[in-house]
Amino acid sequence: MSKDNKTHQHIVEAAYQLFAEHGIEKTSLTMIATEVGITKPAIYYHFASKDALLDYLFDQLFGNYTFSHFFTVTDFTADNFTELLIETGLKLLPSEEEDYAFLRVFNQFLLSVSQKEKYRDKLRMMQEDFLQGFTSLLERGIELGVVTPDRVVAKAHILALVVDNISNYMLMGIELDQRDIWTETVRSVLK
Amino acid sequence: MSKDNKTHQHIVEAAYQLFAEHGIEKTSLTMIATEVGITKPAIYYHFASKDALLDYLFDQLFGNYTFSHFFTVTDFTADNFTELLIETGLKLLPSEEEDYAFLRVFNQFLLSVSQKEKYRDKLRMMQEDFLQGFTSLLERGIELGVVTPDRVVAKAHILALVVDNISNYMLMGIELDQRDIWTETVRSVLK
Amino acid sequence: MSKDNKTHQHIVEAAYQLFAEHGIEKTSLTMIATEVGITKPAIYYHFASKDALLDYLFDQLFGNYTFSHFFTVTDFTADNFTELLIETGLKLLPSEEEDYAFLRVFNQFLLSVSQKEKYRDKLRMMQEDFLQGFTSLLERGIELGVVTPDRVVAKAHILALVVDNISNYMLMGIELDQRDIWTETVRSVLK
C-alpha cells in the first residue's frame, strides 16, 4: 500500500518533530524536505499541499485520542473505582520526552491552527468528549454507590480540567507533582 | 514623554486587536500600519523591530497580571474565606468580549511565541506566581482555621489549574458553567 | 503500427480538447494524463516531450487544412462560379461547437505558440496557401469570363481576409450574419 511508503511516513514524522520544535507556522516545507533528505516538490508527490499534510498528521495523531481509549467504564467497580481513576488518569499525563512532543504538537494545533475552523471544531469535540466521558464515569460511580449523587457535572469537569491543565503546565517547564495533584483532585471530588 | 505619544499607543492597541483576531504570526506590520492609518516604516520610528513591539505589548498587557493584583490575602478572614475565594476567582474568568481578546492574546504568547525563551520564562513566572499565590492563601486559611492543614500545595495547585483551564475551554467555544465548577472546586478542596 | 495505438490517439484527443478549453500554456501534462486516465510519465512513452505532442497534434489538425481541400478549382464553371464560391466559402466558417474547438486551438497555435518560429512558419504557409488559392480561383474566373481581369490579387486577398476574420470574430462571441457578409463580399469583389 502506498501509505506504507517509507518516504510518506518519513515526511509525516519529520513534520511532527519540526512542528513540535518550531511550531507549525514556522515550519516550512523546505525544512521538512531537508530533514527527510528530499527536495521540496517531492513532498507534493505525497501530499497535495501543506494543508493536506497537516490534515493527515492531525488525524493520525489524534484519531484515537478519546476518553474511551484510556478509560473502560465497565472496568470500574465499587472496589477499584478511586484507585483505577487515579491510575488511569496518570496515563494521560506526560512522563517521557515522547509525550511532550505529542503535547507540544497538540498545543500547536490548539492555537496556531485553531484559527482554522476545521481544526477548531475537531479539537473542541475532543475536549467535549473528555468532559462527557468523565461525567459518564462519575454516573457509573453513583450507580456503584462510591460517588455522592450531587453536582456530578461540575465534579466531572473539575477532573477533566485538572488532568488537562497539568499537561499544559509541565509543557511550560513548570515542575508539578502530578501524581499528588491528581490524587488529591480525585479524592476531593469523590469526597 | 515619547511613550505618551498618541501614535505609539495607537500602534500597540492596533497590534493587540489584530493579534487577538488573527494571531501573532499572521499579523504583519503592514496590517498594523494600515489599521493605525500610517505607513509601515513609521512603526520603526516607534519600535526598533516587530520583536520590540511584541516585548512592549507583552509587558503592558501582563505587567500587573499577578496573583496579588486580584487577591489581597489580608482581606481574607475566617468568616469570608470561602465566599471571597469564590468571588475573587470568578473575576479571573472571562465574561465579556474584552476578556476574551485578552485571553486570546495571552494564549498566542503562550504558544506561538513561547518558542522564544524570553517569553517562555516570563510566562512561566506568571503561572508560578499564581501557583505560589494560591498556596500562600491556603496557608492563611490554615492560620484562620478554615482550611485543614494537609496537602496544601496539591490543593493550591488544583485551584490554580482549574481557574486557569476554565478560561482555555471557554476560549475554544466550549460552554462551561464556570461559576458552578469554580464553586465546587473551592468547596471540594476546602473540604 | 504504433501510431494506431489507442492510448497514443487518446492522448492527442485529450490534449486537443483541453487546449481548446484552457489554452495550450495552461494545459499541463498532468491534466492530459488525468483526462486520459494514465500517469504523466506514460505520455513520455508516446511522445518525446510536450513539444513533440504539440508538433504531432499540429500536423494532424492542420495537415489537410489547405485551400484545395475545400475548393476544387476545376469544379468552377461560368454558370456556377458565384454560387459555388459562396457555398464553399461558408463551409470554412464555424457552425457547430466542433468547429469552434478547432478554431480555438488554431488560434491558440497562432498566438500562444507562434513565438516559436517552427509553427509561425507553418501557419504563415497555411495562410499564404489560402491567399494564393483565392488568387488562382479568381484567375480561373477571369478565364471563364465571370471575373473582370483587374486587381486580381487585391480581390483575392479581400476574400481570404474576410472569410478568415469572420471566424475570429465569432470566436470572440460577436454575432455576425456570416452568410450575409460572405455573400456581399463575393458579390462586391466579383463586381
Add this chain to the structure above:
Amino acid sequence: MSKDNKTHQHIVEAAYQLFAEHGIEKTSLTMIATEVGITKPAIYYHFASKDALLDYLFDQLFGNYTFSHFFTVTDFTADNFTELLIETGLKLLPSEEEDYAFLRVFNQFLLSVSQKEKYRDKLRMMQEDFLQGFTSLLERGIELGVVTPDRVVAKAHILALVVDNISNYMLMGIELDQRDIWTETVRSVLK
C-alpha cells in the same frame, strides 16, 4: 503625482515590450524586474499583483483605441468620402515597428488573456465599437448620396473585417500590399 513616477512607468513599458516579445504568460515578474533594473518585490510596491499590472497596461494601451478616435464622421463629405475613408483606414494599419509591438500585445490580450472574462468582454466591446462605427459611417455616406442604401451592415462589416485582418496577417510576417487591398475593399464596397 505618483503615476508620474519614473519606476512606475518604467515597469509598464518594460512589461509592454516583453509581452510583445515573449507573450504575456511567458513574461514573468522576474523578467520585468530585471529589465527595469530593480528587484521583483519592488514591482509590488507599484502594482498590487501581476494582474493589476495587466489591467493598468490594458487600459493605458487600449483606453482610446476607439473608432471615433480615428474617424471623425462629421469630417466626411460627398466630395472626400471615398478618399478620406481610404486614408483614415490606412492609419489603422501598422507601418512602423512601433505599431507591430502594439498589435502583438493587442493579440496577446486577445488570446492568452481572453480566457479571462474581464478582458474578453472589453476586447469584444472594442471590436463591436468598430463594427458599429463603420456602419454609422456608411449611413452617413447614404445621407450624402455616395453610398447605395442597401446591405449597409454587411458592407460595414466587410470594411471592419478587412482592415482588422490585414494587421493580423502582417503580424504573421505575411507581406501584403495593404494600400492596394484596402483601396480595393473601399471601392468594391462603395460600388
Add this chain to the structure above:
DNA sequence: GATGAATGAGTGTTCATTCAT
C-alpha cells in the same frame, strides 16, 4: 515624525522531465 521606494530572504506551489522498475 513619517514617507516613498526598495531589498533579501523566504513561502507554498506548479511544471516538464527523468529514471529505475
Add this chain to the structure above:
DNA sequence: AATGAATGAACACTCATTCAT
C-alpha cells in the same frame, strides 16, 4: 506499455527591514 518517485527550475507573492528625504 506504464508507473512510482523524485528533481531542478521557475513562479507569484509576502515579510520584516532599511534608508534617503
